[in-house]
Amino acid sequence: MYRYDEFDAAFVRERVAQFRYQVERRLSGELTEDEFKPLRLMNGLYLQLHAYMLRIAVPYGTLSARQLRMLAHIARKYDKGYGHFTTRQNIQFNWIKLVDVPDVLSDLADVEMHCLQTSGNCIRNVTADHFAGAAADEIEDPRTLAEIVRQWSTLHPEFTYLPRKFKIAVGGSVHDRTALKFHDVGIEIVKNDTGETGYRVLAGGGMGRTPYVGHVVGDFVAREDILAFLEAVMRVYNQSGRRDNIYKARIKILVNALGPEEMRKQVMREFEEIKRAGTLDLPEAERKRIAAYFAPPDFEALPVLCEEFEAARLRDGAFRDWARSNLALHRQSGYAIATISLKPIGGVPGDASDAQLDGLADLMDEFGLTEVRVSHEQNLVLPHVRKKDLPAIFARLAALGLATPNAGLVTDIIACPGLDYCDLANARAIPIAQRISERFADLDRQHEIGELKIKISGCINACGHHHAGHIGILGVDKKGVEFYQLQLGGSGAEDASIGDILGPAFAVSEIVDKVEEVIGVYLERREGHERFLDTVRRIGIAPFKERVYAAH
Amino acid sequence: MPLIRNGAFAEDTYVTVADDAALPANGTIVSLARLKAERETLLARNAALGVRLKSAESPEELGDDVHRLSVIVLEFPVFRDGRAFSWARMLRTRLGFTGEIRAAGHFLYDQIAFMARTGFDAWEVPEGFTLEQFQRALGEISYIYQPSADGRPTIRQLRARG
Amino acid sequence: MATPVPQVLTANRLRDGDVVYWRDGAWVEAFADAQIFEAKADADATLLRAAADVKARRVVNPYLFPVRREGGLVRAVEEREIVRSEGPSVRRDLGKQAPTRNATRFDLPARGRWP
Numbered sequence: 100m101y102r103y104d105e106f107d108a109a110f111v112r113e114r115v116a117q118f119r120y121q122v123e124r125r126l127s128g129e130l131t132e133d134e135f136k137p138l139r140l141m142n143g144l145y146l147q148l149h150a151y152m153l154r155i156a157v158p159y160g161t162l163s164a165r166q167l168r169m170l171a172h173i174a175r176k177y178d179k180g181y182g183h184f185t186t187r188q189n190i191q192f193n194w195i196k197l198v199d200v201p202d203v204l205s206d207l208a209d210v211e212m213h214c215l216q217t218s219g220n221c222i223r224n225v226t227a228d229h230f231a232g233a234a235a236d237e238i239e240d241p242r243t244l245a246e247i248v249r250q251w252s253t254l255h256p257e258f259t260y261l262p263r264k265f266k267i268a269v270g271g272s273v274h275d276r277t278a279l280k281f282h283d284v285g286i287e288i289v290k291n292d293t294g295e296t297g298y299r300v301l302a303g304g305g306m307g308r309t310p311y312v313g314h315v316v317g318d319f320v321a322r323e324d325i326l327a328f329l330e331a332v333m334r335v336y337n338q339s340g341r342r343d344n345i346y347k348a349r350i351k352i353l354v355n356a357l358g359p360e361e362m363r364k365q366v367m368r369e370f371e372e373i374k375r376a377g378t379l380d381l382p383e384a385e386r387k388r389i390a391a392y393f394a395p396p397d398f399e400a401l402p403v404l405c406e407e408f409e410a411a412r413l414r415d416g417a418f419r420d421w422a423r424s425n426l427a428l429h430r431q432s433g434y435a436i437a438t439i440s441l442k443p444i445g446g447v448p449g450d451a452s453d454a455q456l457d458g459l460a461d462l463m464d465e466f467g468l469t470e471v472r473v474s475h476e477q478n479l480v481l482p483h484v485r486k487k488d489l490p491a492i493f494a495r496l497a498a499l500g501l502a503t504p505n506a507g508l509v510t511d512i513i514a515c516p517g518l519d520y521c522d523l524a525n526a527r528a529i530p531i532a533q534r535i536s537e538r539f540a541d542l543d544r545q546h547e548i549g550e551l552k553i554k555i556s557g558c559i560n561a562c563g564h565h566h567a568g569h570i571g572i573l574g575v576d577k578k579g580v581e582f583y584q585l586q587l588g589g590s591g592a593e594d595a596s597i598g599d600i601l602g603p604a605f606a607v608s609e610i611v612d613k614v615e616e617v618i619g620v621y622l623e624r625r626e627g628h629e630r631f632l633d634t635v636r637r638i639g640i641a642p643f644k645e646r647v648y649a650a651h
Numbered sequence: 652m653p654l655i656r657n658g659a660f661a662e663d664t665y666v667t668v669a670d671d672a673a674l675p676a677n678g679t680i681v682s683l684a685r686l687k688a689e690r691e692t693l694l695a696r697n698a699a700l701g702v703r704l705k706s707a708e709s710p711e712e713l714g715d716d717v718h719r720l721s722v723i724v725l726e727f728p729v730f731r732d733g734r735a736f737s738w739a740r741m742l743r744t745r746l747g748f749t750g751e752i753r754a755a756g757h758f759l760y761d762q763i764a765f766m767a768r769t770g771f772d773a774w775e776v777p778e779g780f781t782l783e784q785f786q787r788a789l790g791e792i793s794y795i796y797q798p799s800a801d802g803r804p805t806i807r808q809l810r811a812r813g
Numbered sequence: 814m815a816t817p818v819p820q821v822l823t824a825n826r827l828r829d830g831d832v833v834y835w836r837d838g839a840w841v842e843a844f845a846d847a848q849i850f851e852a853k854a855d856a857d858a859t860l861l862r863a864a865a866d867v868k869a870r871r872v873v874n875p876y877l878f879p880v881r882r883e884g885g886l887v888r889a890v891e892e893r894e895i896v897r898s899e900g901p902s903v904r905r906d907l908g909k910q911a912p913t914r915n916a917t918r919f920d921l922p923a924r925g926r927w928p
Contacts, residue, residue: 106806110794117791121761125870126828132873137731138761146873148897149908150830179907194907196829220731250796250806256765257740257799260733337737338709372745378798385807447903518893519901526892529903579891 100161100470101246101392103211110253111208114215118142119201126198141259143191143217144200147522153195154217155207159227159245159269160188160473164460167471169210171456177203182456184441184449186513186564187266188226188473189217193520215253220261222252222333227269228276229474232395233436233482235428239288239296241271243390244325247381248286251326258333262340263348265333278475278567278591280304280313283350284332289319297321302332302362303354306561310597311351314359316366322386324370327379331369335362396469396483401433405486411493418493420542421504426489435486438506439471439479439496444540445533448514449477451501458499466492475564476513476552478506508545509553509618510536513564517557517574518581524557526574526581531555534611539618548618551631554589567591569632570617571598572610583610587617587643588635599640602648613647620646655785656751656773665701665722680724683708686716694719703755706734710742717746725771727756736769743770743800763788770800818879820856821847821889822863823897824872832897832909833872835859840872843909844898849880849887 103111118138125135139145143154155170162170170190174182177199178192185191195203207213216223225248227241228234248267252258258265268279271288279285285301298320304313320328336350339357354362373379412419427436439459442448451459459479463471466488472480479501484492496502505511512535515521517528532555539545554568565571571586582604589598605613618631620643625634635643654663665678670685678699686693686702693700694716701722704710710717717723723742725735735754742748753773754766763774767789776785794806804812821844822835833840834847841847850856856877863875879890889895900908 104810106794106809110796110806113791113793128868128870132867134730134759137759146825146830148893149832149900150825198828220733253796254765254792255797256768256795257736258733259765260731260736260762334737338734342706342732342734376744518896519903524893527902529901533903576892581892 100163100242101158101389108208108211111211111213111215114142114213115201115204115208118204122197122201137219137260139197139200140219141216141221142200142204143189143214144195144197145218145522147193147520148518149520150193151195151197151200152191152193152520153200153203153214154185154189154191155212155214156217156224157189157212157473158249159225159231159242160229160475161231161242162471162473163210163469164463164471166210166212167456167460167463169206169212171453171460173203173206174453174456181450181452183447183516184451184473184477184479186475186477186515186562187224188229188475189224190473193516218264219259220263220265221259222255222261222265222267225249225252225267225269226277226282226475228271229472229480230276230427230436230482231271231472232393233429233431233434234272234274234276235430236272236274237430238273238290239271240390240393240395241269241277241286241288242393243386244286244288244298245269246389246392247326247386248329251329251379255333258337261333261337262342263345265336265350267329273593275591275593275595276474278564278595280593280595281306281310281564281567281591282313284329285313286325291319295321298325298328300325300328300332302366303351303359304595305349305351306564306566307349308346308559308561309351310561310566311355312595312597313351314354314362316354316359316363323381323383324374326381327373328366328370330373330379331366334369335365339365395431398431398434398483399485401431401485401487403432405433408486408489411490415490417497417502417504418490421493421502422489423546424504424508425502425506429483431483433486435484435489437481437484437489437492438474439481439501440503440505440511441478441501442505442511442532442536443500443503444505444510445537447529448512448532451479455499455501458495459501462492462495462499476511478511504542505545507550507552509539509548509551510545512536512553512555513568514555515557515563517555517563521557521562523560524574525559525576526557526583528555528557528563528572528574531572531574531583531607531610535614538611538615548622549628549630551618552591553614564591565589566597567595568598569630569635570614572614573604575604577604581607583607585610585613585617585647587640588632590632596636601640601644605647616646617643652755652775653778653780654753654773655776655782656753658782658786658789660782661773665699667703667724678721680722683712686713690716701751704738706732710738710746710748717742717748720748720750722751722753722773723748724753724755724775727754727758730757730759730762736765739766739770740800760784760788761791764791768792768795768799768801768803817851817853818890819881819887820850820853820877821880821894822850822856822859822875822877823847823894824863824866824875827870827873835863835875838862840866844889850877 124130227245268277268282281304287299300317301313425438512532514528514532518524555572556563556565557574567589584604586598666675667680680701703724755775836848899910
């Protein structure tokens with residue numbers, strides 16, 4: 100993973116000092132709240148329902164054991180013993196005091212971390228495939244480009260006061276695990292006909308009030324041109340994005356107002372100028388220098404079939420269950436990608452305690468695992484695990500409460516913090532996730548259902564990505580009472596689609612039953628090995644509508 | 652309002668006039684609308700001329716006249732409106748403007764470093780704002796990751812120097 | 814004329830973000846201790862007074878919210894204010910609702926608020 104050099108370290112230290120000075124000016128009254136707010140947002144500090152919430156940047160979701168330990172320390176010392184992993188691969192703490200934040204930032208700087216640009220109208224954390232470097236279907240590790248984009252976008256003088264927030268995701272595989280088509284800019288690593296590697300750039304995707312799938316604005320951007328191209332996109336957006344209405348200020352609105360063709364034209368115009376100036380070229384030597392940080396570990400030559408692993412599967416039912424759902428195919432023979440579910444049955448999705456973070460760090464050190472990843476589905480991933488170590492690792496995870504065998508299954512639910520924590524929310528999301536999880540706890544039933552991504556948002560801002568849920572649930576407020584709207588058929592993968600709303604929202608007392616009814620229709624109507632999503636796409640939402648709105 | 656230009660408090664040698672006001676004898680700053688409407692008259696005068704652009708007004712609207720101006724004032728109606736950063740950069744690089752680029756309106760101390768990077772060299776500051784604060788604001792970002800109009804060496808370039 | 818809705822004045826403490834409620838010129842942490850304004854005029858006047866505490870950097874974002882009486886109890890009308898006065902419904906061990914107001918171990922089972 101990337102390691103700071105003296106410049107990166109000095110940069111982050113200076114930011115800590117800068118924020119300390121900003122807090123001083125706020126506490127002395129030199130800055131009003133209105134003036135301070137954009138500054139604290141630039142360091143990820145929100146004022147939420149109960150306290151300040153601090154969002155820590157986890158670039159492309161990659162963490163070391165040392166960093167995990169620091170996060171555990173922060174949870175203990177400054178918060179209430181836990182953190183929450185988000186749908187943008189970050190971690191947030193819910194009970195932070197303003198006066199402590201400069202010290203928190205200083206502690207984070209000690210382990211090469213920060214909170215820069217995790218909020219505000221600027222370029223946010225660059226996310227990438229949580230299976231990067233390990234996935235069997237990977238073309239190239241997307242984190243190299245993600246790190247390059249991260250540096251270029253950090254305190255960019257021209258693009259720090261954008262019309263609205265800006266989210267970039269990078270994918271390096273055929274299968275998209277980043278929801279990049281729902282990002283302001285999504286970058287796909289692709290190969291052209293001559294086998295050359297380049298980037299397909301999409302713009303204008305987004306969730307929220309008006310969801311959109313992104314449009315291609317650059318079919319094949321050469322490697323050395325990518326920063327110039329991104330700068331061009333940002334420039335068009337900064338100049339022409341709407342500033343009169345915050346609900347119409349994202350780039351998705353601009354792309355759809357101009358149309359993709361005009362958008363391309365304007366981007367190309369800026370791009371050509373930047374290219375001529377030559378100041379943003381990305382030389383191959385520099386790209387390779389960054390890529391070296393993401394070189395895979397020294398893999399052992401191991402056989403495909405691992406005896407210890409197979410024996411454990413036969414002997415231990417719990418291990419077998421976990422291996423069935425939580426392991427993904429690794430490009431290297433004898434290795435596996437292990438998903439650590441943060442969705443215990445009935446638990447709060449995406450939360451981890453300080454004990455769990457420390458325990459995981461210990462596990463990593465003991466088994467020589469140098470990285471853990473945060474997925475945008477609010478789980479953690481150990482990307483390079485020797486199959487022979489899996490039984491022992493599983494046992495350790497189980498002792499930590501981190502071995503729920505439900506990755507990708509119906510109880511692996513994404514939920515935003517919702518009205519339990521968030522100032523913007525209209526309804527609670529977490530309890531809905533908990534009740535659904537409990538209803539479908541039976542593992543046989545979960546496997547019968549198969550892959551089913553339920554995503555829950557507590558307001559129209561869609562931080563729970565409900566538009567991209569196979570089942571999406573949106574909490575709404577009807578005259579002060581919480582109601583829940585269902586939509587079906589969304590997908591955040593390479594087959595991106597926005598779910599269709601079924602109809603009027605359901606009461607709290609009904610919503611879990613309705614989800615069960617929807618799944619019931621699927622089980623009745625599916626053909627062959629269709630996943631839920633496939634059945635919805637084949638038969639449409641009418642049969643589901645009929646069932647959930649049938650008069651009783 | 653007090654004016655800081657080239658790192659020091661300076662007298663404003665221009666008068667900013669409303670669209671319907673009489674033109675002063677010397678340095679004058681007008682709106683884009685007035686510049687377009689009275690272009691011939693304004694350019695014919697033997698007096699320094701400047702324009703004050705609203706945040707929605709791109710410097711490209713000045714056309715070649717940009718080189719006949721000695722000052723361009725870029726407005727921040729509210730600090731959140733960051734279009735002027737792009738306009739300043741455009742003026743310095745694409746349009747090759749070498750005159751004064753002045754920030755006016757509502758902006759934050761914390762934006763001054765970004766403004767200097769994108770090409771601003773003058774600031775209308777609130778009463779009581781000190782030069783010390785200004786110098787401190789300019790120096791807030793010692794290392795930079797990306798090039799801008801100021802041509803400062805980036806971290807990548809510093810790394811290459813070893 | 815419509816029955817006036819009683820109101821409570823709330824804000825967040827600047828230094829630690831904690832939710833606080835106005836009572837007789839001071840800010841208290843427990844909703845149960847909050848001053849209740851029966852008359853809109855009193856509520857509005859007090860909101861203006863609170864601006865001084867914003868200026869003095871004690872609190873941020875003061876605002877009024879409606880409450881109602883149920884039996885002998887006063888409750889916030891909006892769910893959002895109930896959550897602010899208690900804490901997250903999914904972590905009953907945290908926030909103002911917690912018995913000791915300190916975080917307890919994470920492995921307490923999360924319980925929802927509904928039947």
